[in-house]
Amino acid sequence: MxxxxxxxxxxxxxxxxxxxRAMEMVSASRLRKAEQRASSLRPYADAVRRMTSQAAAAAGSGELQSQPVLQTHEQEKVVGLVLITADRGLAGAFNSQILRAGLTRAQELEASGEEVRYYVTGRRGESALNFRNKPIDGAYTGFTDAPNASHAHRVAEDLVAAYVDQKLDRVEVIYNGYVSPLVQEVRRETLLPLAAANIVDDSGEHDIAPAEESDGPKALVEYEPDPAEILAELVPEFVEISLLRAMLESAASEHGARMTAMSSxxxxxxxxxxxxxxxxxxxxxxxxxxxxxxxxxxxxxxx
Missing domain, CATH: 1.10.287 (Helix Hairpins)
Incomplete structure (x- = not known):
């Protein structure tokens, strides 16, 4: 030469x-903000989960079956997979490992005779599924690096509506959980039904212990309106907060993965x-x- x-x-x-180098510094700056947002949401998410559990326990198993959004479908024929990816690349294996986990889970479900419906956030996930000729029931793009409550609300609204209309019998979300800038772990969680989401079991009992246990007198909680109606309002909120938490974890993971990739x-x-x-x-x-x-x-x- x-x-x-x-x-x-x-x-x-x-x-x-x-x-x-510039992209590494930008990602490092955004990572700190994403970490703060994810940390600040955790207490609220825990509170919503605890309230949902307590309302489910107060409502009882009979009332649970009277609300369409709370009913467990007799057969799980259609499963919705929510894949949380990014709008941009150059982040190492961030997007590919979510797609790999989602397609592997879809193969497992289809092998057991269940139909899979895809919901995806991020242009990378959408383009990858389109390339593989996978039908997408919901695609949400343009916000993956800085998601907020309105974005989670839009996704949760579609998922809850599909579940109530019995277009979906189960909803699972797959995302990158943030551990550190160097480590992101793929997580799979169930959003609906509530029994599979570990809010109530098949008998209608809640499974979350109170925040504090003491030998003193317990506070008497009065519900107005009745617990079933409050629970019907809390379930969409629980789904929305769960999605927002997953999106914020994914955003922090994205910035950490991109910072690491650009440093390398x-x-x-x-x-x-x-x-x-x-x-x-x-x-x-x-x-x-x-x-x-x-x-x-x-x-x-x-x-």
């Missing part, structure tokens, strides 16, 4: 390194620059040696 070609390639790699890319670019610089120096040395040899040969010819 000519010396000019090596120099041009070094300049190209240096420009790429500037871009990856920057390091690799530095290694390539070092290798190319060494090659350019060798080429320059070879050119100088060649010129010296030509001068010496010309001087000898004159003598």
């Amino acid at each position: 000519a010396q000019s070609d090596v120099k041009a390639r070094i300049g190209s790699v240096q420009n790429i390194r500037k871009i990856t 890319a920057s390091d690799n670019a530095a290694d390539v620059i070092e290798t190319l610089t060494l090659a350019m120096n060798r080429a320059r040395q070879a050119d100088i040696t060649q010129e010296i040899m030509e001068v010496v040969a010309g001087a000898e010819a004159l003598n």
